[in-house]
Amino acid sequence: MAGETTPRERVRSGGRSEKVRREVARTVLDLLAEGVVDFGPSEIAARAGINRKTIYRWWPTYTDLIREALSEHSGTVEVPDTGSWPRDLRLLAQRLAAFFASPVEMSTSAIIAGRRQPELAALILEHFEPVQQEWRRMVARGISRGEVDTACSPRAVINMLVSQLVLTPLTLCRPPTDEEIEELVTLVLRATKPAITARRGDAE
Amino acid sequence: MAGETTPRERVRSGGRSEKVRREVARTVLDLLAEGVVDFGPSEIAARAGINRKTIYRWWPTYTDLIREALSEHSGTVEVPDTGSWPRDLRLLAQRLAAFFASPVEMSTSAIIAGRRQPELAALILEHFEPVQQEWRRMVARGISRGEVDTACSPRAVINMLVSQLVLTPLTLCRPPTDEEIEELVTLVLRATKPAITARRGDAE
Numbered sequence: 001m002a003g004e005t006t007p008r009e010r011v012r013s014g015g016r017s018e019k020v021r022r023e024v025a026r027t028v029l030d031l032l033a034e035g036v037v038d039f040g041p042s043e044i045a046a047r048a049g050i051n052r053k054t055i056y057r058w059w060p061t062y063t064d065l066i067r068e069a070l071s072e073h074s075g076t077v078e079v080p081d082t083g084s085w086p087r088d089l090r091l092l093a094q095r096l097a098a099f100f101a102s103p104v105e106m107s108t109s110a111i112i113a114g115r116r117q118p119e120l121a122a123l124i125l126e127h128f129e130p131v132q133q134e135w136r137r138m139v140a141r142g143i144s145r146g147e148v149d150t151a152c153s154p155r156a157v158i159n160m161l162v163s164q165l166v167l168t169p170l171t172l173c174r175p176p177t178d179e180e181i182e183e184l185v186t187l188v189l190r191a192t193k194p195a196i197t198a199r200r201g202d203a204e
Numbered sequence: 205m206a207g208e209t210t211p212r213e214r215v216r217s218g219g220r221s222e223k224v225r226r227e228v229a230r231t232v233l234d235l236l237a238e239g240v241v242d243f244g245p246s247e248i249a250a251r252a253g254i255n256r257k258t259i260y261r262w263w264p265t266y267t268d269l270i271r272e273a274l275s276e277h278s279g280t281v282e283v284p285d286t287g288s289w290p291r292d293l294r295l296l297a298q299r300l301a302a303f304f305a306s307p308v309e310m311s312t313s314a315i316i317a318g319r320r321q322p323e324l325a326a327l328i329l330e331h332f333e334p335v336q337q338e339w340r341r342m343v344a345r346g347i348s349r350g351e352v353d354t355a356c357s358p359r360a361v362i363n364m365l366v367s368q369l370v371l372t373p374l375t376l377c378r379p380p381t382d383e384e385i386e387e388l389v390t391l392v393l394r395a396t397k398p399a400i401t402a403r404r405g406d407a408e
Binding site: 157187 | 314353359360390
């Protein structure tokens with residue numbers, strides 16, 4: 001394929017600059033947010049006003065386009081690391097509540113739940129595996145600081161937290177209220193509180 | 205309408221016997237489980253082999269048919285009342301896990317999440333309001349027995365429990381595993397455990 005491009009074209013189409021990458025991601029995300037799931041590199045090139053050769057070189061398949069878009073999107077949720085489990089948990093809950101209620105997430109959640117595009121659904125779920133691992137690591141940091149009980153599995157804690165934040169916009173078409181987020185955070189803090197084993201205060 | 209039926213017909217079409225009611229509910233549930241959402245009294249009469257007049261008399265609208273079906277279906281989840289919060293919670297979690305993974309629930313959840321049938325989605329959500337209240341009363345009984353902390357809102361506890369049980373089949377197309385249910389139940393028990401206020405043991 002590289003042999004087909006003249007030097008001039010190669011310069012014009014450029015490398016995968018950060019600007020181009022973000023434009024491609026944004027275009028795919030806009031389509032997903034509109035509920036449009038049926039597109040390929042050509043449509044993205046036309047819609048984003050980017051050289052087709054550039055798109056075909058770096059994102060030759062639908063899968064490549066979707067992965068780029070999802071990485072861009074989930075990168076918008078910064079995983080907090082404040083050194084305090086209650087602060088980290090509250091921040092993550094607030095950020096995820098906004099994230100899952102965003103048009104892109106509402107649309108991709110509906111794609112998964114609607115079961116009409118099983119391959120796209122599988123791609124989205126696969127994308128979230130490493131993302132969820134980052135969230136779980138936040139719980140693991142709480143355990144290592146002694147703020148989260150060692151009996152708590154990071155996976156179970158994150159599942160419990162995230163499920164409600166995903167399901168509320170999906171079923172009620174609205175983000176969780178501040179009160180609902182706070183109630184959920186309070187319950188998760190109670191659930192993860194370390195059991196008192198050593199009562200050092202009593203010995204003094 | 206009653207004036208149109210001859211006495212003979214009236215006898216033949218019969219009242220809303222329990223048998224007929226269940227057959228109607230079952231027929232609607234079968235259609236929903238197949239993902240068919242577009243039907244009326246005539247289709248139900250034909251499919252169930254029940255006199256059309258009977259159907260039109262007792263379930264004149266789509267809404268009536270859906271309500272009947274959903275009542276029948278959610279009636280299959282018996283809300284436990286064993287006198288013990290941990291036992292009630294575990295039983296409810298196990299029953300709801302099976303319930304939400306059933307074909308009918310998978311289908312109605314997808315209808316809500318897919319946002320293609322907003323009126324049907326609203327009907328389903330409306331139906332679940334009193335059902336959820338029953339689940340919340342189970343938490344309230346735990347509070348009144350001193351097994352659940354008075355600071356816990358029954359609504360928040362049920363939201364946290366149910367969200368994961370709904371979301372797992374919806375996104376992963378499988379029920380939660382026994383281990384996932386047990387981890388969830390353990391976290392909810394930890395979250396709802398009463399704070400120790402009086403330390404009666406120490407006074408002895």
